[in-house]
Each structure stands twice: as structure tokens, then as C-alpha cells.
Amino acid sequence: MKALLQRVAKASVRVEGKVVGRIAGGLVVLLGVADQDCEKDAEYLADKIANLRIFSDDQSKFNLSTMKVNGELLVISQFTLLADTRKGRRPSFTSAAPPQKAATLYNYFIMRLKQTGLKLETGEFGAHMMLEIFNDGPVTIMLDSVDRAAV
Numbered sequence: 001m002k003a004l005l006q007r008v009a010k011a012s013v014r015v016e017g018k019v020v021g022r023i024a025g026g027l028v029v030l031l032g033v034a035d036q037d038c039e040k041d042a043e044y045l046a047d048k049i050a051n052l053r054i055f056s057d058d059q060s061k062f063n064l065s066t067m068k069v070n071g072e073l074l075v076i077s078q079f080t081l082l083a084d085t086r087k088g089r090r091p092s093f094t095s096a097a098p099p100q101k102a103a104t105l106y107n108y109f110i111m112r113l114k115q116t117g118l119k120l121e122t123g124e125f126g127a128h129m130m131l132e133i134f135n136d137g138p139v140t141i142m143l144d145s146v147d148r149a150a151v
Contacts, residue, residue: 001041001105002081004030007054007139011074013123014130021121026071027054028133031109032081033102034095041145042105046112049073054139066118073113076123076131077106099126 005027012022029049055064055071066073079102083091097105103125114120123129 001034001037001045001109001145002032003045003049003143004078004081005049005052005054005139005141005143006030006133007136008074009134009136011131011133013074013076013121014132015124015127020124020129021074023072023074023119023121025069025136026118027066027073028131029073029075030078030081031075031106032078033097033105034082035097035101036095037097037105037145039105039108041148042109043112044145044148045143046109046116048143050113050116050118052141052143054141067116070118072119072121074121074123075106075110075113076129077102077125 008026008028010024011028012019014020027049050067051065053062053065055069057063079093079096082093082096084095085091106125110120110122
């Protein structure tokens with residue numbers, strides 16, 4: 001499972017022209033679910049995202065987590081994070097989970113993040129979405145649940 005985090009001043013997501021999710025300061029989380037992923041991957045990333053210190057303290061050091069700053073989260077499903085571009089000119093998505101499995105793990109991931117008490121908004125799984133992101137910093141960080149084995 002991969003998560004691309006973008007620290008934002010604000011963000012919103014639209015489906016068919018209608019805003020379905022909007023946050024003030026916090027993180028946009030673009031989430032890609034791989035075929036081999038399981039609930040442990042979702043748990044690892046949810047905990048990591050809530051507690052990763054990527055917000056600045058009063059000395060401009062990354063010492064504060066989303067939990068500490070009471071940041072908001074906008075979670076968007078994005079299977080294209082699983083793109084394999086090693087061969088040819090068209091990305092392959094064979095490592096991405098099938099839609100039913102991906103939706104189940106995406107929803108489990110959201111449920112785990114909601115347990116933190118942070119305000120959380122989402123896009124619409126499987127829909128064509130338009131995101132408006134005001135990247136703060138900019139700060140963009142990639143997380144991969146395969147890294148949990150290395151810890």
C-alpha cells in the first residue's frame with residue numbers, strides 16, 4: 001500500500017462538478033492499494049500518517065504531527081500510485097489490487113484514520129475526481145507499507 005502525502009493549507013475534491021470533500025490545513029493522502037496488501041498495511045500507514053512529524057514548530061523544524069496540530073485529512077483513492085513504468089511507454093497497473101479488494105482496504109484505512117479523532121474527508125472510490133490542492137511548503141512525502149517490515 002502506498003500513500004503520497006501532501007501538506008496543504010486547504011484542499012477539496014469534486015466529482016461531476018460537486019464538492020464531495022473539503023479540508024482546511026492538514027494532509028491530502030493519495031492512497032494506492034496493491035494486490036498483496038492486507039489490513040496490517042492499512043494499520044501501519046494510518047498510524048504513520050497520523051503521527052508523522054511533518055508540520056513545523058515555532059522554530060520551523062518538522063517536529064509536529066497531524067495529531068499534534070489537529071490537522072485535517074482528505075483521503076483519495078489513487079491506483080496509479082502502483083504504476084510500473086519499467087517497460088514500454090504505457091504504465092502497467094498489474095500490481096494494483098482489483099477494485100473490490102482495493103475498496104475494502106481503502107475503507108478499512110479510512111476507518112482506522114477516523115479512530116484518531118481527526119477530521120477526515122474523502123473522495124469517491126473509483127470516480128473521476130478533480131482535486132484542488134494548495135500545497136504548503138511544498139511538502140510531499142511518499143510512504144510505502146513494505147517499509148514496515150524493515151522497522
